[in-house]
Amino acid sequence: MAELLVQAVISGVLLGILYGLIGMGMNIIYGVMRVVNFAHGEFMMLAAYLSFWASHAHGINPIQSLLLTVPLFFGVGFVLYYLLVPRLLQAEDPEMASFLTFVGISLVLTTLILLVWGADPRSVPFPFKRVSVSWGGFFFPLGRLISAGFCAAVILLLILFLYRTYLGRAIRAIIQNREAVAILGIDPHRLSALSMGIGLLLVGLAGSLVVLSFPAITPVMGASYTLVAFVVIVLGGLGNPLGALVGGLVFGLAENLGAVFFPAALAPVIAFLILIIMIFWRPQGILGRP
Amino acid sequence: MRGNSVILEVKDISKHFGGLTAVNRLSFEVQEGTVFGIIGPNGSGKTTSLNCINGLFRPDEGRIFFRGREIQGLPPHQVAKIGIGRTFQVPKIFKRISVMENLLAPVLSSPRTDQELKAKAREHLHSVGMLEMEDRLGEELSGGQQKLLELVRILMFDPQILLLDEPFAGVHPTLKTLFYKKIHELRKQGKTFILVSHDLTSVYALCQQIIVLDQGEKIAQGRPEEIKRNERVIEAYLGR
Numbered sequence: 001m002a003e004l005l006v007q008a009v010i011s012g013v014l015l016g017i018l019y020g021l022i023g024m025g026m027n028i029i030y031g032v033m034r035v036v037n038f039a040h041g042e043f044m045m046l047a048a049y050l051s052f053w054a055s056h057a058h059g060i061n062p063i064q065s066l067l068l069t070v071p072l073f074f075g076v077g078f079v080l081y082y083l084l085v086p087r088l089l090q091a092e093d094p095e096m097a098s099f100l101t102f103v104g105i106s107l108v109l110t111t112l113i114l115l116v117w118g119a120d121p122r123s124v125p126f127p128f129k130r131v132s133v134s135w136g137g138f139f140f141p142l143g144r145l146i147s148a149g150f151c152a153a154v155i156l157l158l159i160l161f162l163y164r165t166y167l168g169r170a171i172r173a174i175i176q177n178r179e180a181v182a183i184l185g186i187d188p189h190r191l192s193a194l195s196m197g198i199g200l201l202l203v204g205l206a207g208s209l210v211v212l213s214f215p216a217i218t219p220v221m222g223a224s225y226t227l228v229a230f231v232v233i234v235l236g237g238l239g240n241p242l243g244a245l246v247g248g249l250v251f252g253l254a255e256n257l258g259a260v261f262f263p264a265a266l267a268p269v270i271a272f273l274i275l276i277i278m279i280f281w282r283p284q285g286i287l288g289r290p
Numbered sequence: 291m292r293g294n295s296v297i298l299e300v301k302d303i304s305k306h307f308g309g310l311t312a313v314n315r316l317s318f319e320v321q322e323g324t325v326f327g328i329i330g331p332n333g334s335g336k337t338t339s340l341n342c343i344n345g346l347f348r349p350d351e352g353r354i355f356f357r358g359r360e361i362q363g364l365p366p367h368q369v370a371k372i373g374i375g376r377t378f379q380v381p382k383i384f385k386r387i388s389v390m391e392n393l394l395a396p397v398l399s400s401p402r403t404d405q406e407l408k409a410k411a412r413e414h415l416h417s418v419g420m421l422e423m424e425d426r427l428g429e430e431l432s433g434g435q436q437k438l439l440e441l442v443r444i445l446m447f448d449p450q451i452l453l454l455d456e457p458f459a460g461v462h463p464t465l466k467t468l469f470y471k472k473i474h475e476l477r478k479q480g481k482t483f484i485l486v487s488h489d490l491t492s493v494y495a496l497c498q499q500i501i502v503l504d505q506g507e508k509i510a511q512g513r514p515e516e517i518k519r520n521e522r523v524i525e526a527y528l529g530r
Binding site for chain 1: 398
């Protein structure tokens, strides 16, 4: 039993890092704009399909496909901000307007994928030699290990960016007070567009890497990842990019430890139960402030 | 100090919110290197006037000139960039980052090194007696210290005019003295101030020129000693 639990913790941490990266993207967007990207999972799904296309049409592996998805998703985020968000923020009810808009975008992306790649599940072949990685008697799934390693490196870079650069400091400042940033001479729209670009860049990166952990992709997987990202940021603390990492780890661990004690299909229920408990016990999330 | 030239000119600005006229055809000129006071009872349009100058509100009518350049309707970040800094009655500091980071937040790029920028920030903090607080979070400061932090933070981008909204409200007398000292020191360096305050003693002590607003309209303008004796001002404040 103990071995099983340790194995679940290993899997939970490896997946949790990926969930953390997905949540960080959503949390930066939410923190800066107070807009929840309800199409977050669908953007990730699009990146996964682009990896599939790159792999099948051009023999490019998911890691190499990052060279395509990362700049593409950053650009999409940057442009999307100017196209949508300033208008949404001026709406009479910005929350409802942004909710409807991003749900609309999620439907558009799902339909687009259905039209281009059809409804059948697709799979991205594992690009590396399958070797069994084990240490101390515990097994580390190679795909998840590579994916978690990349995600951890990106998270580290993101933390360095946020805490060691002028731009990162300005992003942390705008998360706290948008108006104050403007009166200090910083264009809040430019900074928000960059933040949206970074948010989508992160989810594009996660989408390219997720196929290493879960090779089968379907046109309906986006909604479940949007839900995961939302739960992760509520668990970790809304608007706190580091909170998303903590939330991702908690979610990954809950999901995998839940699978030890309950049927696998019930495992996500455990994670959502933790969310409900968190909302009652600490509504601001683990790293959030009241 | 250049002095005696008009740095800011407000011409017939009006601002309405639905049926309410917050500012009605307000005009005034501010001389460079002076402290210009705006006083008036609650709801007289003082803060709305500042909001129109720094771009938070676009006036419905009228024009605003800064060094001869028309600025009404410019967004706040552009107004800040051309040299107009602003503080608020409730300070808009970044509460969850350190005092030092608050001061460095306006810097997106600089030819100066990080060490040089920090040295400049420390100079400003030292001038208001807050040097030892550079590592504290913004939220750990008292209300008065937050107001001082907001003041020195805008100095990081070296504005030519500073719009101060109720800087003395709820501030401990010791900190108020620091505010006075800082305003005097900056004025000597040629900075211009527009001071909105209910603290008439401070306004009379600091300002060279004062306008009085009541229900969005200018009812008086003059030097402190003229304003103190003005019947309409006394009436507006005491409701006679």
